[in-house]
Amino acid sequence: MTYLPTPEQDELRAMVRELAQERIAPRAAAIDAAQEFPWDLKELLAQQDLLGICFEEQYGGTNLDGVSQAIVAEEIARADATTSLIPIVQKLGALPIMVAGSDEQKQRYFPRLASGEWLIAFALTEAAAGSDVASNRMRARRDGDDYILNGSKRFITHGSIANVLTAFALTDAEAGGRKGMSAFIVETDSPGFSAPRVEHKMGIRGSPTAELNFDDVRVPAANRLGEEGDGFKIAMATLDVSRLGVAAQAIGIAQGAIDAAVAYAAERRQFGQRVVDFEAIQFMLADMSSQTEAARQLVYAAAARVDAGVTDIPYWTSSAKLIAGDTAMRVTTDAVQVLGGYGYINEFPVERMMRDAKITQLYEGTQQIQRLVVARQLLARSGVPARG
Numbered sequence: 001m002t003y004l005p006t007p008e009q010d011e012l013r014a015m016v017r018e019l020a021q022e023r024i025a026p027r028a029a030a031i032d033a034a035q036e037f038p039w040d041l042k043e044l045l046a047q048q049d050l051l052g053i054c055f056e057e058q059y060g061g062t063n064l065d066g067v068s069q070a071i072v073a074e075e076i077a078r079a080d081a082t083t084s085l086i087p088i089v090q091k092l093g094a095l096p097i098m099v100a101g102s103d104e105q106k107q108r109y110f111p112r113l114a115s116g117e118w119l120i121a122f123a124l125t126e127a128a129a130g131s132d133v134a135s136n137r138m139r140a141r142r143d144g145d146d147y148i149l150n151g152s153k154r155f156i157t158h159g160s161i162a163n164v165l166t167a168f169a170l171t172d173a174e175a176g177g178r179k180g181m182s183a184f185i186v187e188t189d190s191p192g193f194s195a196p197r198v199e200h201k202m203g204i205r206g207s208p209t210a211e212l213n214f215d216d217v218r219v220p221a222a223n224r225l226g227e228e229g230d231g232f233k234i235a236m237a238t239l240d241v242s243r244l245g246v247a248a249q250a251i252g253i254a255q256g257a258i259d260a261a262v263a264y265a266a267e268r269r270q271f272g273q274r275v276v277d278f279e280a281i282q283f284m285l286a287d288m289s290s291q292t293e294a295a296r297q298l299v300y301a302a303a304a305r306v307d308a309g310v311t312d313i314p315y316w317t318s319s320a321k322l323i324a325g326d327t328a329m330r331v332t333t334d335a336v337q338v339l340g341g342y343g344y345i346n347e348f349p350v351e352r353m354m355r356d357a358k359i360t361q362l363y364e365g366t367q368q369i370q371r372l373v374v375a376r377q378l379l380a381r382s383g384v385p386a387r388g
């Protein structure tokens with residue numbers, strides 16, 4: 001076992017870091033203020049082959065290992081959390097196809113996703129079905145060689161700009177969400193599809209979070225993923241892996257805040273000395289850094305285990321997301337403290353980072369849900385029945 005990054009991973013980090021520092025960080029404040037999706041940075045990431053990192057070579061991807069994918073998300077998030085969502089959600093949306101798609105479906109969609117020509121979104125959440133995914137209501141009714149989708153989705157990242165979605169709907173309402181839900185690939189130029197509303201958010205403000213409507217949207221049966229009734233299983237298998245992207249995003253945001261806090265404290269003088277020379281500040285910085293490093297190592301350990309196909313993937317990925325998200329929130333809050341009043345105003349990036357960090361405790365399963373997953377896995381490992 002080696003805990004050291006490979007030379008290729010070090011090289012990748014250096015490359016993405018330079019790109020992020022030079023091209024992404026200078027845009028971050030304006031993206032946040034304008035609340036506009038950074039199409040220029042999407043193009044930049046596509047040109048640099050950073051949108052194809054999770055796709056196999058045969059589809060035009062670069063098929064990076066899990067730790068390398070985490071490094072990419074982390075280094076982009078260190079500069080701008082909104083932009084880091086572009087590769088993260090490209091993987092999230094594609095994962096149901098990776099999990100359950102046929103060769104033909106992969107061949108049809110992956111090359112356009114790997115090149116960045118198309119964006120994809122993952123449409124699971126509904127107004128009444130957040131943490132409780134199985135209470136989904138959207139319907140898919142079979143009609144000859146097609147399905148007809150009716151219903152709506154809520155809070156879908158990139159939902160208003162994606163070319164294609166992986167979407168979940170009940171094919172058997174009687175059986176309910178766990179057994180009666182199916183997964184579909186839906187092209188967003190299908191008649192009856194619309195994205196009527198984009199949310200105003202606390203953070204990741206350049207990333208459109210959309211409500212989606214499906215009004216008699218006709219989807220070929222060939223676009224169903226797996227069998228009828230496989231939807232819940234596919235959604236869970238997706239989230240078990242995809243939440244590592246959010247965990248990597250969280251440590252990137254935390255690291256960005258540490259960098260900004262150190263730089264500021266080294267310049268700012270009070271009581272005749274640099275703020276960074278106060279021991280109280282050094283101790284805060286030490287906690288911020290060591291906690292972020294611990295979270296980072298857990299994310300990499302989880303990523304390596306996903307690649308190895310271990311049987312307890314949810315234990316690792318939920319633990320990583322839990323620790324990384326909570327660390328990002330704590331560290332960014334402390335970074336604001338290190339900057340004093342200047343931390344609270346948007347002339348400095350830490351207030352944006354604090355707002356951005358909050359979402360990592362909420363999406364792809366709230367922290368409470370991560371704890372449920374970890375606890376269930378822990379009890380199963382220990383041979384303790386779930387209910388006494």
Ligand SMILES: Cc1cc2nc3c(=O)[nH]c(=O)nc-3n(C[C@H](O)[C@H](O)[C@H](O)COP(=O)(O)OP(=O)(O)OC[C@H]3O[C@@H](n4cnc5c(N)ncnc54)[C@H](O)[C@@H]3O)c2cc1C
Nearest residue numbers: 122123124125130131132155156157209363364365366368
């Ligand atoms: C910016 C943003 C982007 C998103 N992107 C996507 C996306 O791309 N695709 C997608 O499908 N969804 C997306 N989501 C949805 C996101 O995954 C949900 O918001 C999240 O899962 C929580 O659901 P909820 O908001 O309905 O909260 P609720 O489930 O209503 O939870 C409310 C509170 O109750 C707690 N709670 C709920 N159940 C339990 C329980 N069993 N035990 C203990 N506590 C519990 C929660 O932790 C939370 O604190 C996004 C959300 C946001 C805000």
